[in-house]
Amino acid sequence: MKIEEIKIKDLHTDEFIKQQVEEISSVVGEGLAINALSGGVDSSVVTMIGYKALGDRLKTCFIDSGLMREGEPDHIASLFGDLGVNVEIIDAQNQFFEALKGKVDPEEKREAITQTFYAVVFAQLAKQSGAGYVFQGTNYTDIEETVAGIKRQHNIIEQLGINPEEQYGYKIIEPLIQLRKPAIRALAKTLGLPEELYNRPPFPGPGLAARVIGEVTQERVEIARKATKIVEDELCNLGAFQYLAILHEDRVTGIRDGKRDYGMQIEVRCWDSEDAITGSPTKLSYDVLNRLGERITTEVLGVVSVTYNITKKPPSTIETI
Amino acid sequence: MKIEEIKIKDLHTDEFIKQQVEEISSVVGEGLAINALSGGVDSSVVTMIGYKALGDRLKTCFIDSGLMREGEPDHIASLFGDLGVNVEIIDAQNQFFEALKGKVDPEEKREAITQTFYAVVFAQLAKQSGAGYVFQGTNYTDIEETVAGIKRQHNIIEQLGINPEEQYGYKIIEPLIQLRKPAIRALAKTLGLPEELYNRPPFPGPGLAARVIGEVTQERVEIARKATKIVEDELCNLGAFQYLAILHEDRVTGIRDGKRDYGMQIEVRCWDSEDAITGSPTKLSYDVLNRLGERITTEVLGVVSVTYNITKKPPSTIETI
Numbered sequence: 001m002k003i004e005e006i007k008i009k010d011l012h013t014d015e016f017i018k019q020q021v022e023e024i025s026s027v028v029g030e031g032l033a034i035n036a037l038s039g040g041v042d043s044s045v046v047t048m049i050g051y052k053a054l055g056d057r058l059k060t061c062f063i064d065s066g067l068m069r070e071g072e073p074d075h076i077a078s079l080f081g082d083l084g085v086n087v088e089i090i091d092a093q094n095q096f097f098e099a100l101k102g103k104v105d106p107e108e109k110r111e112a113i114t115q116t117f118y119a120v121v122f123a124q125l126a127k128q129s130g131a132g133y134v135f136q137g138t139n140y141t142d143i144e145e146t147v148a149g150i151k152r153q154h155n156i157i158e159q160l161g162i163n164p165e166e167q168y169g170y171k172i173i174e175p176l177i178q179l180r181k182p183a184i185r186a187l188a189k190t191l192g193l194p195e196e197l198y199n200r201p202p203f204p205g206p207g208l209a210a211r212v213i214g215e216v217t218q219e220r221v222e223i224a225r226k227a228t229k230i231v232e233d234e235l236c237n238l239g240a241f242q243y244l245a246i247l248h249e250d251r252v253t254g255i256r257d258g259k260r261d262y263g264m265q266i267e268v269r270c271w272d273s274e275d276a277i278t279g280s281p282t283k284l285s286y287d288v289l290n291r292l293g294e295r296i297t298t299e300v301l302g303v304v305s306v307t308y309n310i311t312k313k314p315p316s317t318i319e320t321i
Numbered sequence: 322m323k324i325e326e327i328k329i330k331d332l333h334t335d336e337f338i339k340q341q342v343e344e345i346s347s348v349v350g351e352g353l354a355i356n357a358l359s360g361g362v363d364s365s366v367v368t369m370i371g372y373k374a375l376g377d378r379l380k381t382c383f384i385d386s387g388l389m390r391e392g393e394p395d396h397i398a399s400l401f402g403d404l405g406v407n408v409e410i411i412d413a414q415n416q417f418f419e420a421l422k423g424k425v426d427p428e429e430k431r432e433a434i435t436q437t438f439y440a441v442v443f444a445q446l447a448k449q450s451g452a453g454y455v456f457q458g459t460n461y462t463d464i465e466e467t468v469a470g471i472k473r474q475h476n477i478i479e480q481l482g483i484n485p486e487e488q489y490g491y492k493i494i495e496p497l498i499q500l501r502k503p504a505i506r507a508l509a510k511t512l513g514l515p516e517e518l519y520n521r522p523p524f525p526g527p528g529l530a531a532r533v534i535g536e537v538t539q540e541r542v543e544i545a546r547k548a549t550k551i552v553e554d555e556l557c558n559l560g561a562f563q564y565l566a567i568l569h570e571d572r573v574t575g576i577r578d579g580k581r582d583y584g585m586q587i588e589v590r591c592w593d594s595e596d597a598i599t600g601s602p603t604k605l606s607y608d609v610l611n612r613l614g615e616r617i618t619t620e621v622l623g624v625v626s627v628t629y630n631i632t633k634k635p636p637s638t639i640e641t642i
Contacts, residue, residue, distance in 0.1 A: 106574065106583070213571045213572075213573070214571070248569070248571050249570070249571050250534045250535070250569050250570050250571045251534075252534070252637075252638075252641045252642070253427065253638045253640070253641060253642055254635070254636045254637055254638060255635040255636055255637075255638055256636055261636070262427070263636070267628055268631075280611075281607075281610070281611075281614070283607045286602075286604045289602070289631040290601075290602075290631065290633075292631060293602075293631040293633065294633070297636050297637075304632070304636045304637060305630065305632045305636075305637050305641075306630070306631050306632045307588055307628035307629060307630045307631060307632075308628060308629050308631050309626065310589075310610040310611065310613060310614040310627050310628060310629050311614040311618055311625070311626045311627045311628075312611070312614060313576070314576040314577070315575045315576055315577055315582070315584075315618050315625045315626075316573075316575055316576075316618075316625060316626050317573075317574045317575060317576055319574070320573045320574060320626075321573070
């Protein structure tokens with residue numbers, strides 16, 4: 001079945017939400033559902049729509065993979081707590097880092113995260129919860145990029161030919177599958193989600209693992225996390241579509257205290273884009289670029305070099321992996 | 322013996338040249354000398370001073386390591402031919418790539434180039450020529466950085482504790498050892514060298530090998546060479562101190578013809594600096610940055626991503642390796 005995009009100009013957010021809530025109520029009936037909230041706009045909107053339809057019959061988990069932004073699990077749980085939604089934090093850090101050990105190929109890393117997320121951690125949660133339905137925040141761009149073979153999104157189990165009911169014992173509901181990011185942000189606003197949740201830059205499914213070139217260890221993720229925090233601090237008020245920090249595996253020569261220091265490099269990307277299909281580097285001022293270079297090399301131990309990506313998408317992609 | 326810097330404000334170029342010519346004449350007497358010309362300002366100035374002192378008793382070679390700019394050997398030989406200086410081109414590409422095979426550590430790569438240059442190719446040339454003296458373009462910054470342990474310059478045999486007379490059978494003369502780049506450029510002008518030789522950006526001793534992260538193969542050098550040509554084309558008229566292209570070893574995801582292309586990344590650096598001791602990224606306009614991104618990803622096959630370095634020196638260095 002071909003999925004048709006609903007363009008933002010054709011979207012009536014109130015109606016769309018009402019329709020989704022009715023559909024979910026009718027499909028799930030008196031059953032239980034479960035979903036994983038990441039704090040991104042997609043899963044946040046799905047959580048609220050699901051909560052509207054099912055109330056406490058929706059169990060919402062935040063799976064702490066160890067690959068998220070600094071302080072993210074508690075922060076997101078607290079934001080949703082304020083909206084009446086109870087979020088359970090699941091510490092699964094060891095399972096993810098164990099699965100990622102020794103892997104350097106981007107597709108193998110994605111696969112390890114997908115498997116750990118769905119087949120290990122989430123499957124177990126779903127089973128324990130007794131839920132027959134799982135909500136996912138899959139959007140139209142995910143489908144399109146997967147079909148095109150550009151990258152494999154982690155959350156489109158069915159598109160990949162897996163039957164979740166046979167394999168995991170639940171059905172998948174994807175309320176956002178016809179929408180792109182701007183439309184999903186409009187829903188977030190209508191749903192009364194705090195602005196920070198829909199105005200923050202998109203964060204990839206595999207989290208910081210998508211921003212660490214080479215092996216993903218706890219130490220290397222911590223470096224990407226610190227750099228990410230600085231980049232988000234400095235760029236959050238500029239209206240860019242997305243901004244991120246990437247830890248390279250390549251080492252470069254630097255100088256510390258007058259001595260050679262063979263150190264790490266962080267790449268910053270900041271995108272102007274309407275729809276994530278095409279994009280251009282934001283024209284950041286040199287005040288901002290210099291501050292990024294200085295803060296990252298000063299505040300993140302071991303980093304001696306910072307670059308800014310100047311390629312358009314295509315031929316680049318928004319994220320690096 | 323401590324080497325004292327002669328600052329540009331204290332340098333009288335005519336006098337300095339006259340004095341060097343006299344000293345060389347008196348030291349070499351009726352003997353023969355040899356030098357390797359790379360086309361950089363240092364070795365170009367040394368060639369002209371040596372030629373003034375010794376005429377045809379100085380044999381000048383251009384060692385084609387396969388690591389130079391596009392078309393460089395013929396171009397440089399022709400420029401010096403116009404000045405009356407005969408330059409012999411020595412094809413040593415196979416020897417260099419053989420020595421570099423499988424090496425990824427920057428210091429090991431430098432060492433392989435140093436050894437191939439001095440102990441293999443140049444030592445043999447010097448021996449065949451019967452020269453008792455070798456001119457080198459070592460400058461004050463080279464000495465300083467080597468002493469500080471930041472990087473090992475390839476051309477400072479004596480500073481590294483090697484006795485060239487015992488080991489290779491010749492003495493080394495370094496006429497520029499008290500000068501930094503701006504002073505050397507002033508000499509170039511006084512000597513009547515074509516402007517392109519002293520106004521082009523410095524090129525590192527190990528050539529493009531210093532701009533290829535990871536293994537240095539003929540194919541990878543060719544990619545760095547093409548990117549270098551584009552960067553020099555685009556940036557040569559902006560008055561920057563130095564500008565260069567670096568081929569990374571890390572691969573990043575890109576899109577070509579709507580399909581995923583796991584491709585290469587080129588890093589561009591462009592420096593404002595007085596003396597190479599400290600430096601800042603040149604504030605290139607986004608017109609220029611976008612053109613660099615587009616030209617490199619279009620004209621250099623396999624490159625999907627281009628970055629611009631935004632770090633100051635220190636903690637960065639001018640070159641990457």
